[in-house]
Amino acid sequence: MLWVRPPATPAPPHAGARATWVTPGEELCEEVGFLRGHGTYVKDGMLVAAVAGVVERVNKLVSVRPYNARYGGEVGDVVVCRVVDVGAKRWKVDVNARQKGVLLLSSINLPGGEQRRRTAEDQLNMRQFYVEHDVLSAEVQTFFADGAMSLHTRSLKYGKLGCGTLVTVAPSLVRRAKQHFHTFDFGVATIFGMNGFIWVGIATALSPKADAMDVGSTRDGGIGEEAQESDASFHVRERTCRVCNAIVLLDRFFMPVAAAPVHALYEKSIEAGMSPWDMLLPENAILLADGLRASGVLGVRVADE
Amino acid sequence: MARASATAPSSARPGRHEFLSPEGLRADGRRQAEIRRFICKLETTDGRADGAAFVAQGNTHVAAAVHGPQDPSGSTRKMAHDRAIIVCELAMAPFAMGEWNPRGPSDRMLTEIAAMVEAVFEPLVLTHLYPGSQIVIQLRVAQVDGGLRCACVNAATLALIDAGVAMRDYACACTVGHVQGTLLLDVSAVEDGAGAELSVAYLPKVQRIALTHLSAAIPADELGEMLDLAIGGCKQVYDALDGHVREHMRLVAAGYGGSNAGF
Numbered sequence: 001m002l003w004v005r006p007p008a009t010p011a012p013p014h015a016g017a018r019a020t021w022v023t024p025g026e027e028l029c030e031e032v033g034f035l036r037g038h039g040t041y042v043k044d045g046m047l048v049a050a051v052a053g054v055v056e057r058v059n060k061l062v063s064v065r066p067y068n069a070r071y072g073g074e075v076g077d078v079v080v081c082r083v084v085d086v087g088a089k090r091w092k093v094d095v096n097a098r099q100k101g102v103l104l105l106s107s108i109n110l111p112g113g114e115q116r117r118r119t120a121e122d123q124l125n126m127r128q129f130y131v132e133h134d135v136l137s138a139e140v141q142t143f144f145a146d147g148a149m150s151l152h153t154r155s156l157k158y159g160k161l162g163c164g165t166l167v168t169v170a171p172s173l174v175r176r177a178k179q180h181f182h183t184f185d186f187g188v189a190t191i192f193g194m195n196g197f198i199w200v201g202i203a204t205a206l207s208p209k210a211d212a213m214d215v216g217s218t219r220d221g222g223i224g225e226e227a228q229e230s231d232a233s234f235h236v237r238e239r240t241c242r243v244c245n246a247i248v249l250l251d252r253f254f255m256p257v258a259a260a261p262v263h264a265l266y267e268k269s270i271e272a273g274m275s276p277w278d279m280l281l282p283e284n285a286i287l288l289a290d291g292l293r294a295s296g297v298l299g300v301r302v303a304d305e
Numbered sequence: 306m307a308r309a310s311a312t313a314p315s316s317a318r319p320g321r322h323e324f325l326s327p328e329g330l331r332a333d334g335r336r337q338a339e340i341r342r343f344i345c346k347l348e349t350t351d352g353r354a355d356g357a358a359f360v361a362q363g364n365t366h367v368a369a370a371v372h373g374p375q376d377p378s379g380s381t382r383k384m385a386h387d388r389a390i391i392v393c394e395l396a397m398a399p400f401a402m403g404e405w406n407p408r409g410p411s412d413r414m415l416t417e418i419a420a421m422v423e424a425v426f427e428p429l430v431l432t433h434l435y436p437g438s439q440i441v442i443q444l445r446v447a448q449v450d451g452g453l454r455c456a457c458v459n460a461a462t463l464a465l466i467d468a469g470v471a472m473r474d475y476a477c478a479c480t481v482g483h484v485q486g487t488l489l490l491d492v493s494a495v496e497d498g499a500g501a502e503l504s505v506a507y508l509p510k511v512q513r514i515a516l517t518h519l520s521a522a523i524p525a526d527e528l529g530e531m532l533d534l535a536i537g538g539c540k541q542v543y544d545a546l547d548g549h550v551r552e553h554m555r556l557v558a559a560g561y562g563g564s565n566a567g568f
Contacts, residue, residue: 019558021551021554021555021558023466023475023547023550023551024466024471024472024473024474024475024510025472025473025474025475025508025509025510025511026510027510039471041431041471041473043473043511048473048510050431050471050472050473051466051469051470051471051472052466052469052550052554053469053554054558066469067469067554067557067558068355068356068467068468068469068557069355069468069469069470070355070373070374070375070468070469098373098374098375098376098435098438099375099376099437099438100376146436146437147436147437253560253561254556254557254560254561255560289560293560298560
């Protein structure tokens with residue numbers, strides 16, 4: 001039967017006990033003396049939850065964070081996005097948000113780090129930078145009045161991504177961290193985009209900042225863009241697949257997606273003698289997930305924060 | 306006998322069929338004010354939809370998926386600049402009603418129910434929070450055994466909650482049948498075919514009725530009683546839905562959630 005949850009892995013009763021979980025329509029507190037935050041609305045002088053999730057209080061601000069939602073975005077977030085449209089002065093990108101993100105022509109680095117105004121000629125040459133279906137890493141720069149987010153790639157960290165795979169997970173699983181770019185010691189580089197888009201590519205000999213501001217360089221940042229197909233040996237591809245499947249597994253079990261749990265799953269799957277394509281078989285996935293929970297790598301649960 | 310003038314299918318044997326035994330039990334063993342087996346399931350991180358849910362009310366099975374709030378690109382509808390628009394797409398399996406009956410997208414019954422679902426959720430969702438976007442509710446009906454509208458509303462509610470869309474309240478729906486002078490909660494197709502069916506969508510926390518739909522004429526003085534019974538049924542549905550959402554959140558918080566966690 002499709003809908004029966006197998007009883008194999010019951011959750012501990014104390015899980016999430018410290019957090020207050022609410023569902024839509026549930027009254028939170030009186031409106032007087034509190035500020036209405038996201039995920040709430042006012043009804044008859046009471047603050048009421050509008051989404052199912054966990055209550056968060058910052059001083060007087062009361063908000064409810066849904067357990068699953070589209071990416072909301074904050075200025076400074078690292079995101080991975082896909083170009084869907086090339087406009088006159090801007091690229092429209094899919095950032096897994098309510099509206100398409102915007103990457104202005106003036107918000108990218110020109111080849112060689114040249115600093116100048118963008119000319120009409122640059123506008124005509126936009127397709128030489130990014131075209132539809134290109135995957136980029138970028139940072140949220142600001143928000144427009146209509147709520148759409150404006151991105152920029154004006155750092156050598158950001159730019160077009162190549163020779164790798166895009167894995168999408170629930171955005172709520174990616175937590176804000178000091179470092180969203182992570183290169184594993186086994187030669188796989190990942191970008192944990194805050195919007196739930198995770199890039200998994202091969203770590204090339206060129207570190208992102210190798211030819212920092214060389215005039216004449218055609219690089220504009222990014223990972224793996226110069227890597228050739230031939231750089232990706234069978235073993236590198238296999239490792240990439242293993243990391244991808246580790247991320248898919250974390251998403252399926254709704255566990256935090258970060259470097260540490262991915263690395264732990266990578267190691268555990270090798271220890272267990274699983275090939276990358278075996279990792280997501282039901283019995284193996286449950287085995288790996290149980291092992292990950294027991295290992296304590298997941299640390300403090302999101303719910304307990 | 307206050308039988309309504311509904312045209313009953315031949316299978317229902319009106320007038321001869323006992324719908325409530327002397328012991329107060331119905332054909333399937335339920336009491337008068339008892340809903341059928343209610344099964345629901347949230348399917349977070351389906352990977353394609355933002356939210357997904359499955360609802361089975363007895364043998365009426367509906368799956369729902371919510372896409373959005375998203376850019377209204379590719380939509381045939383106009384967008385509103387100050388709020389989100391809600392679009393419901395309903396499809397039914399050709400075998401859902403018992404006999405093979407393929408229904409196209411312009412089928413009258415399907416478009417009517419889809420419009421009804423939109424009308425229920427348009428005021429319920431806090432659409433002003435998502436200006437210039439659209440929320441698509443896709444409903445897929447696998448089998449129908451009475452109470453299709455209600456199962457659609459319940460499935461859509463769950464899928465919207467799963468998608469993290471801000472809503473004022475749950476919309477819980479349940480039917481009441483008026484069969485041979487007796488009122489029966491959450492009627493199956495056989496009971497429904499023998500009389501009139503009242504579908505009610507209720508907002509349990511706001512305490513308002515969001516929708517009523519009556520399939521045939523009934524004596525006017527019995528409407529109040531039917532509504533009371535239906536609201537009681539909606540509260541039973543609410544308990545089931547809310548209980549499941551809370552259980553799902555508990556599993557999610559413990560790292561046991563996700564649609565495929567159990568595979």
